[in-house]
Amino acid sequence: MAEEFLVNIQEERLSFFTPAGEVKALNNVSIQMKEGEVLGIVGESGSGKSVTAYSIMGLTAQNGKIVGGTVDFNGHAIQNMTEKELRKIRGNEVSIIFQDPMTSLNPVWTIGNQIAEAVSLHTDKKGKAARDRAKELLELVGINEPEKRLKQYPHELSGGMRQRVMIAIALACEPKLLIADEPTTALDVTIQAQILELMQELRKKLGMGIIMITHDLGVVASMCDYIAVMYAGEIVEYGTTDDIFYNPKHEYTKGLLRSIPKFHEKDYSRLVPIDGQPVDLLNPPKGCGFAPRCASCMKICLEVKPEKNYYGGVHYARCLLQQKEDFLKNSGKGEV
Amino acid sequence: MADHLLELSHLKQYFPVAGSKKVVKAVDDVSFFINKGETLGLVGESGCGKTTTGRSILRLHEPTEGKIVYDGEVIFDSEKGIKKNMLPYRRKMQMVFQDPYASLDPRMTVEDIVGEAIDIHKLCKNKKERREKILSLLSTVGLNSEHANRYPHEFSGGQRQRIGIARALAVNPEFIVCDEPVSALDVSIQAQVVNMFEDLQEKFGLTYLFIAHDLSIVNHISSRIGVMYLGHLVELADSDQITFHSMHPYTRSLISAVPIADPKVARASHRIILSGDVPSPLNPPSGCPFRTRCPYADEQCASETPKFKEEQAGHFVACHHLDRLN
Numbered sequence: 001m002a003e004e005f006l007v008n009i010q011e012e013r014l015s016f017f018t019p020a021g022e023v024k025a026l027n028n029v030s031i032q033m034k035e036g037e038v039l040g041i042v043g044e045s046g047s048g049k050s051v052t053a054y055s056i057m058g059l060t061a062q063n064g065k066i067v068g069g070t071v072d073f074n075g076h077a078i079q080n081m082t083e084k085e086l087r088k089i090r091g092n093e094v095s096i097i098f099q100d101p102m103t104s105l106n107p108v109w110t111i112g113n114q115i116a117e118a119v120s121l122h123t124d125k126k127g128k129a130a131r132d133r134a135k136e137l138l139e140l141v142g143i144n145e146p147e148k149r150l151k152q153y154p155h156e157l158s159g160g161m162r163q164r165v166m167i168a169i170a171l172a173c174e175p176k177l178l179i180a181d182e183p184t185t186a187l188d189v190t191i192q193a194q195i196l197e198l199m200q201e202l203r204k205k206l207g208m209g210i211i212m213i214t215h216d217l218g219v220v221a222s223m224c225d226y227i228a229v230m231y232a233g234e235i236v237e238y239g240t241t242d243d244i245f246y247n248p249k250h251e252y253t254k255g256l257l258r259s260i261p262k263f264h265e266k267d268y269s270r271l272v273p274i275d276g277q278p279v280d281l282l283n284p285p286k287g288c289g290f291a292p293r294c295a296s297c298m299k300i301c302l303e304v305k306p307e308k309n310y311y312g313g314v315h316y317a318r319c320l321l322q323q324k325e326d327f328l329k330n331s332g333k334g335e336v
Numbered sequence: 337m338a339d340h341l342l343e344l345s346h347l348k349q350y351f352p353v354a355g356s357k358k359v360v361k362a363v364d365d366v367s368f369f370i371n372k373g374e375t376l377g378l379v380g381e382s383g384c385g386k387t388t389t390g391r392s393i394l395r396l397h398e399p400t401e402g403k404i405v406y407d408g409e410v411i412f413d414s415e416k417g418i419k420k421n422m423l424p425y426r427r428k429m430q431m432v433f434q435d436p437y438a439s440l441d442p443r444m445t446v447e448d449i450v451g452e453a454i455d456i457h458k459l460c461k462n463k464k465e466r467r468e469k470i471l472s473l474l475s476t477v478g479l480n481s482e483h484a485n486r487y488p489h490e491f492s493g494g495q496r497q498r499i500g501i502a503r504a505l506a507v508n509p510e511f512i513v514c515d516e517p518v519s520a521l522d523v524s525i526q527a528q529v530v531n532m533f534e535d536l537q538e539k540f541g542l543t544y545l546f547i548a549h550d551l552s553i554v555n556h557i558s559s560r561i562g563v564m565y566l567g568h569l570v571e572l573a574d575s576d577q578i579t580f581h582s583m584h585p586y587t588r589s590l591i592s593a594v595p596i597a598d599p600k601v602a603r604a605s606h607r608i609i610l611s612g613d614v615p616s617p618l619n620p621p622s623g624c625p626f627r628t629r630c631p632y633a634d635e636q637c638a639s640e641t642p643k644f645k646e647e648q649a650g651h652f653v654a655c656h657h658l659d660r661l662n
Contacts, residue, residue, distance in 0.1 A: 044522035158613040159382075188381035188549060190610045193593035197609055215523055218552075218595025222602035241599045257597070259527035261556035264596050264605075266576060268556060270534070273527035277492050 006074055006176060006209050007033040007056055013068035014055060023281045025051045027233045028069065033226070035176060038203065038210045040220035040241070042256070043230035044278055049213045052230070053179045056211075057094050058086040074176055092122050095170035099182035101162035105154040111138075111165050112150030118172040137168040142198055160191035164198065174206055181213045196223060217260060221245060226314070229253050232279040232289030239315030249309075249317035252290045288320065296321050340405075341511060341543050342370040342393065347402035349385070349392045353618065360617050362388040364567040366402075367644065370511075375537065375544040377558030377575070379551055379590070381614055385567040386547045387434075390513040393545070394429055395422050407510075427457050430504035434516035436496035440488040446499055447484040450474070453506040473502045476539075477532065494525035501532070505540070513545045518553060530557055551594045555579050560650075563587045566625035567617060569644060573651040583653045585661060586626045624656065632657045 014026040026048050033039050041049040054060065055071055058078050071078040074093050078086070098104040106114060115134035120126045125133050131150070138146035141164040154162055163183060170178055180199065184192035200223065203210055212223055220227055220241065227244040229237040229252065237250040248254045258272040276293035279285065285292055291301040298321060306318040309326070349363035363385040370376045378386045392399045395412060398419075404412040406429065411420040433439035440449055450470050453459075460466040471481050477498040488496055497517060504512055514533065518526040530553060536542055548554045554561060555575050562572040563586065571584040582588050589608040596602045610629045615621055624642050627633035636656050644654040655661070 044524060160613060188614075189551065189593045190381060190589060191613070192595070193607050193609055196595075197607065216595060217523070217597040218602070221597050221599045222595055245597070245599050256523060259524050260597055261552045262598075263552035263555055263579070263594055264598065264601050266580075271527035271530055271556070273531055274524035275528070277494065277525075278522065 004034070005032045005072070006035045006037075007031060007211075008072040009052070009056070009069070010072070011069035012052075012055065012066060012071055014051060014060065014064060014066050016061065016064045018063060018282075021282055024284060025064070025233050025281060026055070027284075029230075029233070029235055030069075031228060031235070033209055033211070036203070036207045036209055037226065038212060038224045040212045040214065040224035040227040041230060042214060042217060042220055042227060044215060046278055046281065047230040048233040049230050050181055051233075053181065053211050053213055054096075056177070056179065057090050057096065058083075059090075059096075091118060091175070092173045093175055094177040094179065095173070095175040096179040096181065097163070097166045097170050097183050099185050101159060101166050101186070102154065104166060105162060107154055109153070110150065111152055111154065111157070115150075115165070115169050115172065118169045122173045133172070134168075137171060138165075140171065140202070141165075141168045142194075143168075158191075159187050160194060163187060163191075163195055167195075167198065167202070171202065171206070175208060177209045177211065179211045179213070182215070183212075184219065185214070185216070192219075199223070217245075217256065229256070232284060233281060234289055234318065236290065236319070237315075237317040239311075240313070243311070243313070243315040247311070247315070249311055249315070249322045250290075250319045251294045251296055251321060253317070255295075288318070294321075298324070339371050340369045341372045341407055342545075343403075343405040344368050344389075344393065345403045345405075347389065347392060347404070348400045349388050349397055350400040358618055361567050361620060362617060363392060363399075365644075366564075366567075366569045368562055368569060368572055370543055370545060373537070373541055373543055374560065375546050375558045377554035377561040378545060378547045378564060379549060379554050379561060380564035381549065383566075383614060383617060384564040385617075386549075386564050387515050389564070390431070390515050390545055390547050394426075394431055394513060396431075427507045428509055429511045429513070430507065430509040431513045431515060432497075432500050432504050432517045435520055436493055436500055437488075437520070439500055440496060442488055445485050445487055446474070446479075449488070449499060450502050450506050453503060457507055459507065469506075473505055476505065476536070477502045478528075492525075493521050494528060497521060497529055498532070501529075501536070505536070508540070509542070511543045511545075513547070515547045516549070517546075519548060519550065526553065533557060551579075551590065563590065566614060566620055568625050568654065569652075570626065570655070571651075571653045572644075573648075577651055583647060583651070583658055583661065584626075584655050585630050585632055624654075632660060 009031040012026055012029045016023040016025055029052055043049045056073050066079045112134050115137055116130040119130040119133045135146045138149055143149055143164055184195050224241050227241055228235045231252050237253045255274040259274055274293055279289055287302045287304050288306050291297045301320050306320045308316045308318055309323050310316045345367045347363055347366045350359040350361050352359055366389055380386045391397050401414045410418050447470050450473055451466055454466055460469055474483060479498055518529050546557055558575050561575050561578040563570050565586050571587045582591055589610045592608040612629050615628055621628050622638055623640050624637040627637040642654040642656045644652055647653050
């Protein structure tokens with residue numbers, strides 16, 4: 001393809017080698033993303049959404065290893081890079097903000113020092129210049145009285161304010177890609193609204209791409225252009241936001257949408273939960289990862305790993321049931 | 337009134353601050369009632385006092401002031417100095433906690449965790465009966481007999497929350513305070529637990545006080561919702577009324593801030609973004625607690641605390657400027 005991708009992950013497989021055995025955290029994950037796009041990755045804990053995004057920065061735990069496929073970011077082949085080379089990219093071309101702004105800031109450094117550190121590490125602005133840039137960044141993320149805040153410590157700020165500081169640090173070098181790992185999960189709703197609004201504004205202003213990792217379907221609905229739904233280390237469905245919400249093809253995506261209350265409608269019908277427990281990646285099922293919890297599971301689902309099937313544009317899903325239904329519809333017959 | 341299971345009047349819960357004379361007014365003058373068999377939702381941001389309210393009702397904290405009436409009996413009244421022994425009431429009033437990881441003793445088996453309350457209240461005559469009771473409780477919450485001899489760390493978050501619920505049900509309670517029972521769970525598991533709460537309510541005729549910060553879940557499960565801000569109850573009404581016809585400016589911004597899982601609606605909707613943060617409860621603003629973030633605030637709001645009064649049948653609000661708002 002001639003198109004330029006900011007992120008191009010092809011068939012990535014990543015495993016963690018633990019005393020209990022190999023945990024296959026990612027199985028053939030592919031993601032392509034252009035500059036300035038917002039991609040949402042949704043899924044439950046342990047589905048591999050953070051691991052996917054972190055691998056773009058080469059951030060895998062020591063026992064983690066990319067065992068197959070390629071991870072390409074902004075022209076760099078991440079899987080072949082040394083730690084030293086990766087450091088030049090991290091913070092410069094790609095930045096990250098984490099879920100818990102309290103534990104990701106250093107409690108014994110002032111806000112000013114922490115932002116200035118990021119600035120002086122990655123740019124030629126040092127000393128006073130770095131501090132001035134820090135002040136600018138605080139203004140950019142909408143913090144009042146930046147002069148005063150620079151001298152304060154993280155514990156003196158509220159959760160929402162700390163998350164703004166995290167964003168300021170992440171933006172220090174105007175990265176091309178910002179990875180936001182559950183950026184609002186630890187925040188209250190009204191503060192969450194503020195932070196989401198800020199991220200949207202900054203995206204417009206700076207034109208950066210954002211990967212938004214979350215389990216909250218409400219957050220992706222308002223923020224993202226594209227959504228990848230992950231389950232058991234695989235992208236089970238991928239498409240535009242409207243594809244995913246209005247034309248879901250995978251049983252897991254459908255289940256997720258049914259399991260959340262419809263807040264904006266006067267609909268108090270029972271929620272439809274997804275039965276069972278999340279998958280154990282030490283002993284992944286042989287066939288479709290979701291099969292053991294799927295209400296419409298067929299015999300074949302337990303045996304065969306479903307391939308991608310496209311539904312117009314970029315929209316694809318890995319679901320055998322959907323493929324069977326499509327086949328029946330197209331052939332116009334009652335039997336396969 | 338007979339159909340009120342619980343009545344709370346002017347409940348205040350202050351905590352002293354170590355090393356100073358200040359107090360934190362965690363709950364300040366909160367009054368409401370809960371009908372038999374209903375679910376009252378309590379929402380608000382962290383630190384607004386919703387959990388403290390729930391704990392004070394069970395007298396896990398001794399309230400500073402106020403009156404608590406449970407099923408027609410006064411269990412606490414600061415004016416008359418009534419402080420009933422809670423042990424008999426613990427059988428009727430139970431609690432399910434937020435964090436299923438921290439609220440179960442890691443060194444006790446599931447059988448002992450669920451059985452502890454049975455022992456304390458001497459509900460079973462012998463070991464066989466106790467065992468049977470525990471197994472039936474586990475099956476009620478969707479666990480099986482194999483699980484009885486295991487330890488909490490062997491379970492997932494959703495299963496642990498089920499153990500916590502089984503423990504609360506062990507004494508056949510009438511009333512359960514559910515303190516953020518699904519916040520720590522994955523979305524697909526949340527629905528399982530929410531449905532279970534609804535089933536149990538139907539089966540045992542339970543009454544819930546359902547505390548959570550997730551408005552969409554609270555709205556789904558509750559018949560009425562109370563909204564708290566900085567220790568005050570600012571609005572209380574039927575769920576639909578709160579969601580679609582709220583009166584208080586805080587409730588309105590809270591509702592508009594809920595992320596809607598429907599892209600077309602989300603794009604069209606307008607968020608009322610509040611500026612700033614919740615003030616510190618150590619140093620709350622004078623008058624109306626919300627005035628520092630309220631777009632309608634004026635001098636009256638600073639000088640006078642608005643009364644919590646019934647504006648429409650069953651719809652209580654505390655705001656000076658309802659006429660300007662509506």
